[in-house]
Amino acid sequence: MEQIVGIVAAVLTAIAMLPQLIKVIKEKKAQGVSFGMVLVLIAGLATWVWYGILKEDYPIIFTNIFSLLVNITLCIFGYIYRNNSDEA
Template sequence: MMTLTTCIGSIAAVCTTLAFVPQVLKSWRTRDLSGISLPMYTIFTVGVLLWLVYGILIQDWPVIVANAITALLASAVLLLKLKSILNI
């Protein structure tokens, strides 16, 4: 049975993870990343990867799953931004 704390954490994880989907879709469709800050997305992606490691270390599945998905989404935007800067 899921505790109230785990339930709240899981809902928060879903919300914060899903928040990146519109940005990824818009960036992918338009290829316009001029409004995306490279330093911000770099720092954010590193932070999410560290949260993922933390989740693994404490074996907390909501933290692991949410940050694994968020890391993929943030990395996608970061890679698109790098490609736009490097004209690849």
């Protein structure tokens, strides 16, 4: 039971940033997104990957690597669209 709950939690938090990434790509705007949040999240997720490696816990490693890639992509698009705003 615990393992199922843990995997559901890990998957939900791993995919949570996807709607934000899709919104930034669709609207070609990123003004409303706090890149402080994305950077702290990237640091946290990288630390979770490190933790998973130390514990050899593959669900923790893979869900956090996935989330890390989503957030790094969000950072890249945020940089690309940094000058687009509502007036554009």
